[in-house]
Amino acid sequence: MHRYRSHTCGELRASDVGTDVRLSGWLHNRRDLGGILFIDLRDHYGITQLVARPGTPAYEALDKQTKESVVRVDGKVVSRGAENVNADLPTGEVEVEVSEVEVLGAAGPLPFTINADDGVNEERRLEYRFLDLRRERMHRNIMLRTAVISAIRHKMVALGFNEMATPILTATSPEGARDFVVPSRLNPGKFYALPQAPQQFKQLLMVSGFDRYFQIAPCFRDEDARADRSPGEFYQLDVEMSFVEQEDVFQPIEKLMTELFEEFGGGRHVTSPFPRIPFREAMLKYGSDKPDLRARLELVDITDVFADSEFKAFAGKHVRALPVPAVQDQPRKFFDSLGDFAVEQGAKGLAWIRVGEDMAFTGPIAKFLTEENVKTLVDRLGLKPGHAVFFGAGDFDEVSKIMGAVRVEAARRAGHFEEDVFRFCWIVDFPMYEKDEETGKIDFSHNPFSMPQGGMKDLEEKDPLDILAWQYDIVCNGVELSSGAIRNHEPEIMLKAFEIAGYERETVEEEFAGMLRAFRFGAPPHGGIAPGVDRIVMLLADEPNIRETIAFPLNGNAQDLMMGAPTVLDEARLRELNIALRKPAADK
Numbered sequence: 001m002h003r004y005r006s007h008t009c010g011e012l013r014a015s016d017v018g019t020d021v022r023l024s025g026w027l028h029n030r031r032d033l034g035g036i037l038f039i040d041l042r043d044h045y046g047i048t049q050l051v052a053r054p055g056t057p058a059y060e061a062l063d064k065q066t067k068e069s070v071v072r073v074d075g076k077v078v079s080r081g082a083e084n085v086n087a088d089l090p091t092g093e094v095e096v097e098v099s100e101v102e103v104l105g106a107a108g109p110l111p112f113t114i115n116a117d118d119g120v121n122e123e124r125r126l127e128y129r130f131l132d133l134r135r136e137r138m139h140r141n142i143m144l145r146t147a148v149i150s151a152i153r154h155k156m157v158a159l160g161f162n163e164m165a166t167p168i169l170t171a172t173s174p175e176g177a178r179d180f181v182v183p184s185r186l187n188p189g190k191f192y193a194l195p196q197a198p199q200q201f202k203q204l205l206m207v208s209g210f211d212r213y214f215q216i217a218p219c220f221r222d223e224d225a226r227a228d229r230s231p232g233e234f235y236q237l238d239v240e241m242s243f244v245e246q247e248d249v250f251q252p253i254e255k256l257m258t259e260l261f262e263e264f265g266g267g268r269h270v271t272s273p274f275p276r277i278p279f280r281e282a283m284l285k286y287g288s289d290k291p292d293l294r295a296r297l298e299l300v301d302i303t304d305v306f307a308d309s310e311f312k313a314f315a316g317k318h319v320r321a322l323p324v325p326a327v328q329d330q331p332r333k334f335f336d337s338l339g340d341f342a343v344e345q346g347a348k349g350l351a352w353i354r355v356g357e358d359m360a361f362t363g364p365i366a367k368f369l370t371e372e373n374v375k376t377l378v379d380r381l382g383l384k385p386g387h388a389v390f391f392g393a394g395d396f397d398e399v400s401k402i403m404g405a406v407r408v409e410a411a412r413r414a415g416h417f418e419e420d421v422f423r424f425c426w427i428v429d430f431p432m433y434e435k436d437e438e439t440g441k442i443d444f445s446h447n448p449f450s451m452p453q454g455g456m457k458d459l460e461e462k463d464p465l466d467i468l469a470w471q472y473d474i475v476c477n478g479v480e481l482s483s484g485a486i487r488n489h490e491p492e493i494m495l496k497a498f499e500i501a502g503y504e505r506e507t508v509e510e511e512f513a514g515m516l517r518a519f520r521f522g523a524p525p526h527g528g529i530a531p532g533v534d535r536i537v538m539l540l541a542d543e544p545n546i547r548e549t550i551a552f553p554l555n556g557n558a559q560d561l562m563m564g565a566p567t568v569l570d571e572a573r574l575r576e577l578n579i580a581l582r583k584p585a586a587d588k
Helices: 057-063 122-127 136-158 199-207 246-264 279-286 332-344 371-381 396-414 455-461 491-500 505-511 513-519 533-540 571-576
Strands: 020-033 036-043 046-052 070-079 094-105 181-183 191-193 212-221 232-242 276-278 318-324 351-355 388-394 424-428 433-435 442-444 471-476 479-486 526-529
Touching: 020 046, 020 094, 036 057, 036 094, 046 057, 046 070, 057 070, 057 094, 136 212, 136 232, 136 246, 136 533, 199 212, 199 232, 199 513, 199 526, 232 246, 232 479, 232 533, 246 424, 246 471, 246 479, 246 526, 246 533, 276 279, 279 396, 279 424, 318 371, 318 396, 332 351, 332 388, 332 396, 388 396, 455 491, 479 533, 491 505, 491 513, 505 513
Parallel strands: 046 094, 276 424
Antiparallel strands: 020 036, 020 070, 036 046, 070 094, 181 191, 212 232, 232 526, 318 388, 351 388, 424 471, 433 442, 471 479, 479 526
């Protein structure tokens, strides 16, 4: 017999009754019933119940072992009997009567319970992540991640893509976040950057003639954590294609996502094909460029209705309305609590009216609306008896943010929200540039390597804020899974695009020397995208926090509490790297 096991803990069935077996695993749970000891033994594959009877060596050995100790047991498979079958376990028809025990790894006192969610805080869980990963939910999430990545690889190859690797040590690049830098011992005073994305390298692979590339790529960005973003590092499905337009990129990615979410989504419906929504339309209708389309409500721009109004709360401001049908039975508390929600999002309050059976408006602002206002709102919003309308007023970005959140929350509370579905969409026609409100400076709003839709002509003739780019995002249930673009592969157009964003020609030539040099030797039109693997798994696992789908994530302060990173380097190592430290002003 094998040194440690003849079977796994998820393998035994009724057909194995009478068989002598050897199992190894962790002591998951224990129960002493009438002097008989029942043990749940757990390994990667499942759980098998062990039985040890009083007065036997096995009982004495198992009785003094703590939970999570690792043991090897020998014994005979016996039937539980019909009355004792555990239908929740694949092995629930049998148990193993233990005859011999070997302790392989004794466990000390546990910092938290493994076989139940005892509400332990995240910091503690990350400090003992190796224990946290033993929990059924976490183990299931990580195995889902493994299966998803394996499926991605298989499907991408089937779609004609070639998996390739790109460098980890590279040069800095303006991807929109801070770089992690690595000192070079052999080149004193110089630093590598860990790639925020393989952007330039995958474009260079297209210039080299490889046509269809993909990679499950690690990316490194020194940015703050949030629920759908892990600080430090993350993984993405990096994709690039040659001789393509926007729709050519959409087709394989849409097929991949549909199949992936149908296969691993637990039966939740995937809506297909994915609608294409222009950026400005998304901001107006949904208040966000990553709209949650499960909410079956839309915002309506009614700024013009109140442009000359004497109602000071709306006059001269951007005004957005949210019509919500079938709320006639909602109590006043529904309206007040939604107002409280809006305040939590940053609003000063939430104006609203209700439409009665006689089409009369009631509510806090009804008395401020003129007959003409009422008629226009009824026509514009398609109002009927039982409708309510919520209003937001302020500057465009502020109103979009607040009313976008109110739209989703109102849909949830009023029964206009689809559960158990994956609603995808493409957001397209992003503006090439945006203006910094504080400095007035024109900067790239998305990916700086994107092709402007009108090429050089638009760069030379249009107001920069009116220029659209061949940029696109893929969004699912309000989560941005990916950004992508048709690339700017023509050196002079690229230099002009950077010039508008305030970059000197010499600076661009220096910082992107490799890419520009390659483009001058014949570059094909190309484009790509990079869906985030961590976010895909987060959605499939129905987890609210991305760290629940990563085996060893950093905490919210970008610290590895388990390994103690980041660490302090001693003076000898700093000298070897030609680095001198300057303490922050507060520490001097």
